[in-house]
Amino acid sequence: MNTHAQSIYLDPRLGQMHQVMLGDRTRLEAYDKALARDVRPGDVVVDVGAGCLALTLLALRHGAGHVYAIEGDPATARIAGAILADNGIADRVTIVEGDARTVSLPRRADVLVSEMLGNIGPEEEMGEILAICAERHLKAGGAIIPQRLTTVINAIRFDGESWGVWSDDLAGYSLAAARPFLGSSAQLHFFARPPELLSETTALAAIDLGQPPGALPEHRDIDIIRPGRLDALALAFEADFGDGIRLSNFPGYPGCNWAVFIWPLASSQVAAGDVLRVSIRPGAWVRDALSWQIDCGIRRSTQRDLQP
Numbered sequence: 001m002n003t004h005a006q007s008i009y010l011d012p013r014l015g016q017m018h019q020v021m022l023g024d025r026t027r028l029e030a031y032d033k034a035l036a037r038d039v040r041p042g043d044v045v046v047d048v049g050a051g052c053l054a055l056t057l058l059a060l061r062h063g064a065g066h067v068y069a070i071e072g073d074p075a076t077a078r079i080a081g082a083i084l085a086d087n088g089i090a091d092r093v094t095i096v097e098g099d100a101r102t103v104s105l106p107r108r109a110d111v112l113v114s115e116m117l118g119n120i121g122p123e124e125e126m127g128e129i130l131a132i133c134a135e136r137h138l139k140a141g142g143a144i145i146p147q148r149l150t151t152v153i154n155a156i157r158f159d160g161e162s163w164g165v166w167s168d169d170l171a172g173y174s175l176a177a178a179r180p181f182l183g184s185s186a187q188l189h190f191f192a193r194p195p196e197l198l199s200e201t202t203a204l205a206a207i208d209l210g211q212p213p214g215a216l217p218e219h220r221d222i223d224i225i226r227p228g229r230l231d232a233l234a235l236a237f238e239a240d241f242g243d244g245i246r247l248s249n250f251p252g253y254p255g256c257n258w259a260v261f262i263w264p265l266a267s268s269q270v271a272a273g274d275v276l277r278v279s280i281r282p283g284a285w286v287r288d289a290l291s292w293q294i295d296c297g298i299r300r301s302t303q304r305d306l307q308p
């Protein structure tokens with residue numbers, strides 16, 4: 001068989017994207033637990049953004065009678081079709097190729113499941129897409145997996161990685177003079193080790209999935225709870241599936257396929273009691289997290305202890 005002949009149909013980057021998602025076992029475990037809880041034998045399930053059918057297959061395992069697997073990307077839908085045929089489950093799964101916001105389905109679902117979680121939560125437009133899908137395709141009282149998507153933020157110090165390397169000494173010398181040449185734009189980062197947290201994890205914005213998302217808050221105040229060198233803000237998501245089932249990319253875990261969004265700051269010493277006022281706004285292309293913008297100001301506490 002000429003395996004290369006098949007590759008002309010698929011952008012290799014697309015395959016790699018699904019590969020890392022399928023390799024993220026913690027992600028699949030969270031969905032598996034929620035599907036085990038919500039799917040009843042014979043249920044109709046809609047998988048929104050079905051990709052290579054990971055969630056569809058989990059739903060079948062938990063007794064779904066039929067799954068409508070909606071996939072907007074034609075090349076990915078074609079792969080899904082091949083997986084379906086290979087497993088002999090074409091009678092239990094219908095692949096619906098098209099934008100989930102506009103496709104029609106022949107019946108309503110008992111369960112709507114989706115994984116369109118962005119690095120910071122909302123940038124894959126999961127809130128908007130699921131609100132439309134719930135209204136058009138979910139039975140009254142049907143379940144949505146996951147239930148809530150929150151963008152969380154931490155004030156952090158880096159040691160020896162990412163933006164923090166410019167503050168660390170190298171052989172007793174400083175690299176800080178390089179900073180003005182580098183600018184401070186958003187970065188996506190996989191941590192080599194957990195950073196030092198200078199704040200509690202704070203919710204910046206949240207969406208109840210299935211409901212139209214509200215506007216982003218104008219700002220949030222983040223309390224500094226311990227003194228230290230503030231290098232950056234770290235933004236990530238938390239998906240809440242109910243009953244204690246949750247998924248987050250911060251802190252990361254082995255195999256985590258989401259990077260953390262880093263907003264570098266001019267490093268400075270902060271003290272417990274200082275407050276950061278942060279606002280976030282979508283960039284020109286909402287799906288590109290790196291185009292999102294953060295504004296951050298600091299209010300210094302009058303009684304400051306800068307000793308770490």
Ligand SMILES: C[S@@+](CC[C@H](N)C(=O)[O-])C[C@H]1O[C@@H](n2cnc3c(N)ncnc32)[C@H](O)[C@@H]1O
Binds near residue numbers: 055
């Ligand atoms: C993060 S992947 C998840 C794939 C799969 N559900 C999984 O968990 O492995 C999101 C998928 O949603 C698809 N997608 C994104 N926006 C969509 C839309 N508006 N309508 C249909 N599919 C969409 C993408 O093409 C991609 O395959």
